[in-house]
Amino acid sequence: MIDLHLHMDGSLTPELVGELAAERSIRLPVPEGRTLAQSLRVPDSCRSLNDYLACFHLPLLVLQDPPAVEKAFDSLCRRLKRQGLAYAEIRFAPQLHLKNGCTQEEITEAAIRGIARSGFFAGLILCCMRGKGNEAENLETLETASRRLGRGVAAADLAGAEALYPTRAFSGLFARAAVLGLPLTTHAGEAGGPDSVASAVSFGAVRIGHGLRSVEDPQVMSLLAEQQICLELCPTSNLQTGACPSLAEYPVRHFLELGIPCTINTDNMTVSGTDIFREHSLLQHAFSFTAEEMGGFLQTAIRHAFLDPEQKQFLRRSIGI
Template sequence: MEIPKYGLTDLHVHLDGSLSFDMARELAKMQGMEMKSEEELKSLMVAPEDCQDLNDYLTKFDYPLELLQTEEAITYSIFELLKIQRSQGLTCSEIRFAPQLHTRRGMRQEQVVDAAVRGIQRFQMDIGISAGKSRACKEFHSGLILCCMRGADNQAMNMETVEVAGEFWRKGVVALDLAGAEALFPTKNFEGLFREAGRKGIPFTIHAGEAAGPESIWKALEFGASRIGHGVRCLEDKVLVRRLAKDEIPLELCPTSNVNTKIFKNITDYPILRLLNEGIKATINTDNMTVSNTTLRDEIQLVADTFHMSEAEIGQLMKNADESTFLRME
């Protein structure tokens, strides 16, 4: 079936993993950095067909992060990514990034987030002017999700991210997240962060049930996560599946990314129909548009074609995403 051209929602898209090659070139030019060729950019920013696992996949963020170390670069990138998404038929986007990863040249996390918020504001102003009516801003909803990072020695930086999220919550920031090497740094190690987020009333999602199994999802739920990033390994635990379905906890599924990272060998192994049949609130997202060489329409079309999904099933996926955005909580 043909996917609608308008009305798409991406709940799980990383800024650093979604810089287009044109954006990368412009960012390099802006900062007087070496300009990379098309082949060099592909090698640096796109997961290869023989990508080994999540840790291998994460190496494709190194170069984009080099480009995203100034306020100007952050503002520009948010603005341009939102423009691209709108041109692709999205009407809602929650862009996520880890402020602590953008402080290598002296920016504070507060400056990073303020620059990102300015990118959203610039985009809203741009579409309002281009449409000739302020109503245009209400036709595209966008917000920022701030990622804490899994690691062994960054507790202070993670807590700073929580504090900054509190400062900008409902002023561009819509939620928190926990990202990074899930198998190396278990979710259970980060309880304190999300207890503090809960105390501040900030909602959050957590990457879980991707590189690690159901125990990671259980911990995320115990902490109070409103959504689960990926979460496909929930199917290894029948009790967990029933809990997710009963409480209508949305899963932010990213099919191509999960194949890239070898969670599944082939897209034909992807359990989208089983998840829907179990009553789980599944959504389809891009994760990283450039690293996974995809768009949201491509992702939805991929599962629709692979599993011969009905119009009703695709409609349910889109409805689930629309109902699950943190922007509805503002």
């Protein structure tokens, strides 16, 4: 298995979050009558991306120093290794981890150390954040990614509240990423419409996180097929945020029929309460995919991973495809 769309802060076990809090004497504001585990996972009432993003508050409280970030990546990677994954691209936003005065560089180095310590084969994607007033932080994220590109960092991303901060507002940021030669994926077509996907592609994104709402515009669908832009689908998360109303309406077959490359991913193992096996079986059963078609998702993941050709060859050999 391969996961190309996995957020570190949304995939930590409640045990680890509790342990990091205890080590730092942080009292986590868990609401009355709820456990930590319940507070880290989306409630059944979750209907929007904004509701979904609220679950990241607690883990971020304990991830504000390099040892915590290193331990979090190490622990997550060991878990992925135990689950049997061959490779993952793990993302996070270093600018959300600076409350104790660290730099994005220090936080990113801690993440790279954590991955290396685990012995798991993983790449790091640094997320810029949608928002207002954080332009300098976003540019610093790109500079940090550029300094570490190929040495721990695989690519950059844009994440956060898409409905509130449309993709087109970030043209300057994407232009800087292009100047730095950073491979780019972008969360788009999740809370925003197909225009958000078209903007991301026109700005240089070669992969799209989710991209579901592309289905609303045939021209955007053609664009994705023509340019072979890879969609990082995360079915459970997409149902929870309301990006797709039901599994029956999940447009994966539609994408595949048009030749749009699709991969299956978790987004957030803890927040969504899932893992990569569950995501694969969810789609396999809902759409009666054959074993060959399921293998196709893995082939696509390798083809569009932010890896060089030798690393992709290694990955193909290690999976046996």
